[in-house]
Amino acid sequence: MSTTRSTEPRRVASPGESGTVERILDGALKAAARRGLQKLSMSDIGDSANVSRGTLYRYFASKDDVIAALPDHLLVRWEQHLRRAVAQQPRPEDRVRVVMEAMTGYAAASPELLRMIQLEPEFGLDFLERKLPDSVRIVADVLEPVIDDAAVVHARVITGPELAEILLRIAMSGFLVPGTRTRQLPKRVANFWEFLNLGVGAGAEEDDRAERMAAVAHLSRDQRRRRA
Incomplete structure (x- = not known):
């Protein structure tokens, strides 16, 4: 798996756009669970997240950028899961x-x-x-x-x-x-x-x-x- 980050900086999502970023990262996780990271492509991510190619590249310059963003996303999702359980x-x-x-x-x-x-x-x-x-x-x-x-x-x-x-x-x-x-x-x-x-x-x-x-x-x- 390549860990090299793109030299093009990732566009920072505004609060109103964060839902799209989460959708992309959730889609990337589902696609990676099916294909693995080595075979994963931007097309796989876009299809899984049900977003257009233009929308995908608006937030992420490459597959490596998506993969690099996954750990923080996964941690947030896990924390939300724990806090929901405690709230219930x-x-x-x-x-x-x-x-x-x-x-x-x-x-x-x-x-x-x-x-x-x-x-x-x-x-x-x-x-x-x-x-x-x-x-x-x-x-x-x-x-x-x-x-x-x-x-x-x-x-x-x-x-x-x-x-x-x-x-x-x-x-x-x-x-x-x-x-x-x-x-x-x-x-x-x-x-x-x-x-x-x-x-x-x-x-x-x-x-x-x-x-x-x-x-x-x-x-x-x-x-x-x-x-x-």
């Missing part, structure tokens, strides 16, 4: 499960993205790596304030962003390798989260939090011994 089920006590369901379920909401990553693993890995910091920030934001009340954060075992990254990586595994058990993943993570934070919140005393974390650590040691 806003209760803080449901937040971890809702966010995990939205992340692992994104394969069903955007099958073209999963298909393109499977066809173009180099693009997919580069996208996931380059956009990881932004993705962590988004996950931490949609999980606020429950992530700040987490026992492991209060006990300074881990920071809020680090905890968000762990949840994101778990969800990414479910997205990239979907299966029957993936549907149970959000509930299991939510149950684990509740177990760790039972009786521990922002108003809990420091001694209570420390005692809770010690109990969890002791339980983990006992479980390891039994398994051994």
